[in-house]
Amino acid sequence: MSLLEVTDLTAGYGGRDVLHGISMTVEKGDVVVVLGANGAGKTTTMRALAGLIGRRGSVTVDGRPLGRRPDEIVRQGISLVPQGRGTLDISVLDNLRVGAAVRKDQKGIAADIDRWCEVFPVLARRAHQKAGTLSGGEQQMLAVARALMSRPTLLLCDEPSLGLAPIVVQELFATLAEINRTDGTALLIVEQNAELAMDIANTVYLLEVGTIAAEGPVERFREDDTVRGAYLGY
Amino acid sequence: MELFVERLLAGLTNGSVYALLALALVVVYRATGTLNFAQGELALFTTFVAWWLTTLDAPVWIAIVAALIVGFVLGAAIERLLIRPVQRKNDMAVLIVALGLFTGLNSLAGLLWNSETKIMPSPFPNGLEDYVSVGGARLYGDALGVWGALIVLVVLMTLLFRRTRIGLHMRAVAANPESAALAGVRTSRILMIGWGLSGAIGALAGVLVTPLAPEQLGLTTMFHIFIAASAAALFGGLDSLQGAVVGGITIGVLEAMLSGYVSFIGGELQQTSALLIIVAILFIRPNGLFGTARTVRV
Numbered sequence: 001m002s003l004l005e006v007t008d009l010t011a012g013y014g015g016r017d018v019l020h021g022i023s024m025t026v027e028k029g030d031v032v033v034v035l036g037a038n039g040a041g042k043t044t045t046m047r048a049l050a051g052l053i054g055r056r057g058s059v060t061v062d063g064r065p066l067g068r069r070p071d072e073i074v075r076q077g078i079s080l081v082p083q084g085r086g087t088l089d090i091s092v093l094d095n096l097r098v099g100a101a102v103r104k105d106q107k108g109i110a111a112d113i114d115r116w117c118e119v120f121p122v123l124a125r126r127a128h129q130k131a132g133t134l135s136g137g138e139q140q141m142l143a144v145a146r147a148l149m150s151r152p153t154l155l156l157c158d159e160p161s162l163g164l165a166p167i168v169v170q171e172l173f174a175t176l177a178e179i180n181r182t183d184g185t186a187l188l189i190v191e192q193n194a195e196l197a198m199d200i201a202n203t204v205y206l207l208e209v210g211t212i213a214a215e216g217p218v219e220r221f222r223e224d225d226t227v228r229g230a231y232l233g234y
Numbered sequence: 235m236e237l238f239v240e241r242l243l244a245g246l247t248n249g250s251v252y253a254l255l256a257l258a259l260v261v262v263y264r265a266t267g268t269l270n271f272a273q274g275e276l277a278l279f280t281t282f283v284a285w286w287l288t289t290l291d292a293p294v295w296i297a298i299v300a301a302l303i304v305g306f307v308l309g310a311a312i313e314r315l316l317i318r319p320v321q322r323k324n325d326m327a328v329l330i331v332a333l334g335l336f337t338g339l340n341s342l343a344g345l346l347w348n349s350e351t352k353i354m355p356s357p358f359p360n361g362l363e364d365y366v367s368v369g370g371a372r373l374y375g376d377a378l379g380v381w382g383a384l385i386v387l388v389v390l391m392t393l394l395f396r397r398t399r400i401g402l403h404m405r406a407v408a409a410n411p412e413s414a415a416l417a418g419v420r421t422s423r424i425l426m427i428g429w430g431l432s433g434a435i436g437a438l439a440g441v442l443v444t445p446l447a448p449e450q451l452g453l454t455t456m457f458h459i460f461i462a463a464s465a466a467a468l469f470g471g472l473d474s475l476q477g478a479v480v481g482g483i484t485i486g487v488l489e490a491m492l493s494g495y496v497s498f499i500g501g502e503l504q505q506t507s508a509l510l511i512i513v514a515i516l517f518i519r520p521n522g523l524f525g526t527a528r529t530v531r532v
Contacts, residue, residue: 032425050416074418086413088406098406101418 001063003050003186004078004154005026008057013049016042020210021057026154029184031177033197036134036207042190043083045207046158049188059072061154075102077153078190081160085143086130094125095131095142099149107148116145119175130194137168144172148179154186155179161193169193173200198222236370241474241494242487247377248448248462249486250384254439255463256478257387258432263472264408265428266317268328272335272362276312276433277440278453279339282347283443294357297331301437304499309375309433310426313314316423317429344453356445380442384479387435391475403498404428408473462489465512470525471525480523485512506518 004026012018018041026032036042048206051070053193059066067073088095098115100109117124120141131142140160157176161169175187177200179185191197198204204221206214214221255277262270272278286300288294312335320327358379365372395401406414407424415421443459444451466485470477485508493504516522 052412066471068414069420076415077317079418080416082413083418084408086416088407088409089411090409094402094405097402098414098417098419101403101406101414101420106430147418173339 099146238330243488249483251480277436281440310430313429346451408497471522474524476526
C-alpha cells in the first residue's frame with residue numbers, strides 16, 4: 001500500500017480550479033519532486049494536501065482517506081513546510097513546542113527539540129529569540145524543524161529554496177536527504193530549483209497548467225532534453 | 235494630602251476595573267484580531283445572572299463562580315455559533331455581529347430582569363467600618379478586593395500564556411492562525427477557549443465593579459466602563475496584557491485627578507478628558523504603549 005495515493009485531485013481558489021485532476025503516488029521513504037513553472041499549480045497542490053484549501057478527488061494515506069482539517073492531516077503524519085516558511089513570531093523554542101501540538105509524550109518532545117537543535121545549531125543559539133529576528137535561512141531551518149517535531153511520515157516542502165543563498169540551499173537539501181535516509185521520512189518537494197531537488201529525488205512529476213504532463217524515475221528526466229531545456233537550463 | 239490620597243485610591247480602584255475588562259478585550263483581540271464590542275454587555279448580562287442567583291438566596295461567592303461559568307459558556311458559544319460562521323467570509327462582519335450582541339444582550343437583560351436598578355452584594359467586607367486608613371484616606375474592603383482580583387488574574391493569565399500548552403497554542407494562533415493549524419494546533423478549539431476565557435474575565439469584572447459603581451447594577455452600568463476599558467486596551471496596544479493593566483490604571487487615575495483638580499472638568503467632562511489625553515498619546519505612539527508594531531508587506 002502506498003503512503004500517499006492521490007487520484008484525480010482538483011482544487012483551486014474562489015470557485016476557479018487551478019488543478020484539473022492530478023494523480024500521484026508517494027511510497028514510504030520516497031523522495032518525490034514536483035517540477036513546474038510559475039502558476040502550474042505546485043503550491044495549490046501542497047495547500048490542498050495540507051488541508052488549507054478545499055479539494056475534490058480521492059487522497060488516501062496508508063489506505064485511509066486524508067482528513068479535511070490541517071490538524072487532522074498532521075495527526076495522520078503529514079506536515080507541510082509552507083512557502084515563505086510561516087514561522088510564528090514567538091520564540092524559536094516555542095515554535096518547536098507548537099510543532100509538537102499533536103503529541104503528548106513530553107520526554108520524546110524534549111528529546112526531539114534537543115535533536116533538531118543539534119542538527120540545526122543556529123536554533124540552539126537563538127532558542128529564546130523571536131522567530132521574526134532570524135534571517136531567511138535560519139527561519140527556513142526553523143520551519144523544517146517545526147514540521148519535523150510532529151514526527152511526520154511524509155514531509156511536504158513548498159519551495160524550500162525560495163529567497164535563500166545558494167550555499168544555504170545546498171545545506172538545507174543535504175539535511176533533508178539525511179533525514180530521509182536516517183528516519184525514512186518521505187519527502188514531497190515542490191521546487192523551481194530543479195537541479196538540487198533532483199539530486200536527492202527518486203521520482204519526478206512534471207506539472208503543467210494544473211495537470212501532470214510527465215512522471216517517472218529521476219534518471220529519465222535528467223536525460224530528457226525538453227525537461228533539461230525547460231527546468232534545468234542546460 | 236488626604237484628598238489627594240483619596241482620589242488616588244479611587245482612581246486605582248476604577249482603573250483596576252477598567253484593566254480587568256481590558257484584559258478580556260486583549261484576549262479576544264489576540265485570538266480574533268477584533269475589538270469585541272459586546273464585551274461590556276456580556277459582563278453586564280453575567281452580573282445580572284449573579285444578582286439573580288443571590289435573590290434566590292445563593293451565597294454571593296457561589297453566585298460569582300456561577301457567573302464566571304456562564305460567562306465562559308456564553309463567550310465560547312458566541313464564538314462557535316455567531317463569530318466563526320461570519321468570520322470565514324468577512325472580518326468586518328465580526329464587528330457587526332459584536333455590535334448586534336451589544337444591543338441584544340442589553341435588551342435581553344432588560345427583558346428578563348426589567349430596567350430597575352439592582353443592588354449586587356459585594357463578596358468583600360464593605361460596611362462603613364470596613365476600611366483601613368491610608369495617609370488619612372479610607373480604603374474600603376471591596377476596593378482592596380478589586381485590586382487583589384486584578385493581581386491574581388494577571389498572575390494566572392501570565393502562567394496560562396507562558397507555562398501551559400493551551401496558552402502556547404493561544405499565542406501561536408494569535409501570531410498566525412494558518413501556520414498554527416499547519417503545526418497541528420486545533421485552531422477552532424483554541425479560538426473558542428479564548429472567547430470563553432474573555433467571557434469569564436468580563437464576568438469577574440462585572441460582579442466586582444457593580445457593588446462599587448455609582449449606578450449599581452442597571453442596564454447602563456457597563457457603558458462607561460466598557461468605553462474606558464477599550465481605551466485602556468488601545469492605550470496598552472491591544473495585544474499586550476501588561477499594556478491593558480497599565481492602560482486601565484492610567485485612565486482610572488487620570489479621570490480621578492482631572493475631575494478632582496481641574497474645576498471646569500468636574501464630573502461632567504471626566505470621561506471625555508481622560509480619553510482626550512489618550513488620543514494625544516496615541517498620536518505619538520500609534521501602536522499604544524506596549525503594542526506590537528505590525529509590519530505589512532506590500
